[in-house]
Amino acid sequence: MFLMVALFFAASSLYAQTNARTKxxxxxxxxxxxxxxxxxxxxxxxxxxxxxxxxxxxxxxxxxxxxxxxxxxxxxxxxxxVPQYGGWCAYAMGAKGEKVEVDPETFKVLDGKLYLFYNAYFNNTLPKWNQDEAKLKAAADKNWAGIVH
Incomplete structure (x- = not known):
């Protein structure tokens, strides 16, 4: 009986994690x-x-x-x-906690992690990220944790 309950909770946890990712x-x-x-x-x-x-x-x-x-x-x-912040713009996640589309060709690998950025309509957010990277990264980490709990 204990094994069945443990398997149920493990499956529920995996389903919730998968559902959060796809959502x-x-x-x-x-x-x-x-x-x-x-x-x-x-x-x-x-x-x-x-x-x-x-x-x-x-x-x-x-x-x-x-x-x-x-x-x-x-x-x-x-x-x-896998990209950080679910593949959303790292700058927008740090600056405003928003999920913003990216240009997959505008990216940065930092400390072994992949970060993607919005780059359209004369607005490339990668240089903005680079200007205040430590602060924006800390804020983005916190904001993303609040989204995916």
């Missing part, structure tokens, strides 16, 4: 990063479009990888490669 993350048809390869940001320091044939699903979110090698790296350690 709060920046996704199109449950695909993260507008289909870009999360591993490529780290391995080639570029935004590289992923391919459906190398898709991986983690907690209800689908990630497209650009190669079998990147897929293997991602599967081994997905938490290392």
């Amino acid at each position: 709060e993350f920046n996704l199109e048809n449950n695909v993260a990063l507008q289909g870009y390869d999360p591993v490529a940001y780290f391995t080639v320091q570029k935004a590289v479009p992923g391919k459906k044939e190398f898709a991986v699903q983690v907690e209800g979110v689908t990630y497209y990888l650009s190669s079998a090698a990147n897929k293997a790296l991602f599967q081994k350690e997905p938490a290392r490669y």
Whole structure:
């Protein structure tokens, strides 16, 4: 009986975590990063479009990888490669606690984590982030924790 109760709570926790990701993350048809390869940001320091044939699903979110090698790296350690703040603009999350769309080609890898930024209509938020990174990152971390509890 105890095992059944423990399994129920474990499944409930996993469902809640998956549901929070699919509800709060920046996704199109449950695909993260507008289909870009999360591993490529780290391995080639570029935004590289992923391919459906190398898709991986983690907690209800689908990630497209650009190669079998990147897929293997991602599967081994997905938490290392997923973008911060659910893939929303890091600057907006820090400045206002808002979920703002990103340009997946405007990014920064900082302390082994991927941060994405809005860049459209002559408004690139990456330079603004760089001007006050420590303060904005601390605020973004706090704001995001309040969104995904």
